[in-house]
Amino acid sequence: MSKSETGGENSANAVPGGPSPQGTGEQPPPDIDTSTPHVARMYDYFLGGKSNYAADREAAEQIIKVMPQVRNVARVNRRFLIDSVRWLVETAGIRQFIDIGSGLPTQQNVHEVAQSIDKDVRVVYVDNDPLVRVHAEALLATTPNTTVIEGDLRDPRALLERRELREHIDFSQPVALLLVAVLHFIDDTDEAARIASTLYDALPSGSYVVLSHATTAERIKGAQQEAVAVYNRANSGITLRSLAEVARFFEGLTPVGTGLTYLADWSLGDPPSPTRRDDGVVPLDPSTLRDIPGVCGVGRIDR
Numbered sequence: 001m002s003k004s005e006t007g008g009e010n011s012a013n014a015v016p017g018g019p020s021p022q023g024t025g026e027q028p029p030p031d032i033d034t035s036t037p038h039v040a041r042m043y044d045y046f047l048g049g050k051s052n053y054a055a056d057r058e059a060a061e062q063i064i065k066v067m068p069q070v071r072n073v074a075r076v077n078r079r080f081l082i083d084s085v086r087w088l089v090e091t092a093g094i095r096q097f098i099d100i101g102s103g104l105p106t107q108q109n110v111h112e113v114a115q116s117i118d119k120d121v122r123v124v125y126v127d128n129d130p131l132v133r134v135h136a137e138a139l140l141a142t143t144p145n146t147t148v149i150e151g152d153l154r155d156p157r158a159l160l161e162r163r164e165l166r167e168h169i170d171f172s173q174p175v176a177l178l179l180v181a182v183l184h185f186i187d188d189t190d191e192a193a194r195i196a197s198t199l200y201d202a203l204p205s206g207s208y209v210v211l212s213h214a215t216t217a218e219r220i221k222g223a224q225q226e227a228v229a230v231y232n233r234a235n236s237g238i239t240l241r242s243l244a245e246v247a248r249f250f251e252g253l254t255p256v257g258t259g260l261t262y263l264a265d266w267s268l269g270d271p272p273s274p275t276r277r278d279d280g281v282v283p284l285d286p287s288t289l290r291d292i293p294g295v296c297g298v299g300r301i302d303r
Contacts (some may be wrong), residue, residue: 032131037234039185044104046074051104051135062230066223067143073292077212078261080296081180082108087268088176090119094208096175097298098165098198100126100153101182104134110178111155120145124168126159126232127286128152153182154191156198174206179249182298185236189245196249205303209253212263212296213246214238220293246295253299260297268298 037059041052045060052060063070088094095118099110102125111123125136125148136148147168151159159165170174177199186192200209217224224240231238243260250260257268 009247019187023149028035029131032134032145033235037230037236038129038131039236039238040103040132040232042076043181046071047078049104050195051131058188059230059234063227066226067220068291070227071130073214073263076292076298077181077294078108080212080263081110081178081210082113083196084298085110085176085178086117088208089114089121091268092174092176092300093123094174094176094185096173097121097123097168097178098126098169098175099123099178099180100151101179101185102127102132102136102148102208104129104132111140111143114281115143115145116242120169122146124149124165126153126165153185153195156281157193157301160199163168171202172204174208175203176208176210177203179209179211181212181214181294183211183249184240185239185245187237187239189239189241189248192249193251197252199300203301205301205302209250209301210297211246211249211260211299212294215242215262215293215295216240216242217245224293243295250297250299252301254302256298256300258297259299260295263292263294263296266296 001095034053035055037055041056042060042063043049045052045057046064059080085097088097095113097110101109110125111121113121114121125132125145125146127133127136127148129151130150133148133150140146140148147164149159149162149164151162179196179199183192183196186195196209228240243262247260258266
């Protein structure tokens with residue numbers, strides 16, 4: 001369950017105490033399997049990061065060969081995350097975030113975006129990759145309002161009962177749940193819907209869900225099939241779904257802005273944030289957005 005960043009964005013592998021896998025000669029931590037491609041480290045490579053190993057880079061390059069637009073998919077997905085977090089803090093007044101499948105740290109992490117607006121915003125990162133935990137713990141050593149949990153999306157009840165989560169998040173107050181580029185790593189759609197519903201039910205009214213998901217695209221069907229085959233050889237396969245199928249994960253939510261739509265068409269309907277920085281995440285050529293096979297949306301929990 002994971003993600004990380006390309007062209008202009010650098011992974012935070014230079015964090016003191018964090019491993020430096022690429023080109024440093026350092027040995028990885030003993031609990032890190034570097035022989036099997038990992039989706040978090042592949043995503044990191046797509047985004048131009050260096051927190052990846054040879055197997056990850058080889059698998060990522062195989063996907064880039066058949067789907068060159070995958071780098072732009074990662075970058076635009078990252079822009080969606082950044083803009084959503086900024087809107088939630090500035091406009092919706094959210095002061096608590098749970099980011100599941102957070103992936104390897106990169107520039108403009110959730111806590112950096114949110115806490116640049118209000119230093120008291122609390123953020124919990126959740127990922128099942130030990131390398132994410134190693135990096136995040138080093139990054140967050142001096143950030144008391146942010147913590148990281150090594151946990152699995154596939155067991156949402158166990159995750160919700162975690163002491164570390166309950167100590168950091170007040171479930172009597174609105175929470176933003178981030179499920180960005182993670183549910184497509186659950187191969188069974190019914191199970192993915194059950195997981196989403198379990199998480200939503202734990203959140204109070206006035207909470208928000210931020211969600212993105214890889215989708216099928218008939219025009220590049222052959223390339224997508226080859227890419228899926230590469231993911232199936234990694235630590236987690238990927239399941240592409242149609243917009244209608246992803247809409248199941250949006251059921252019961254009140255759409256914000258354009259609601260659930262294709263990444264190229266998504267908008268919160270507000271003018272650009274005055275605190276938004278030009279961080280190089282989005283491709284400069286808008287025409288590249290039309291070829292991005294992914295959907296995203298922000299929804300509010302109203303009860």
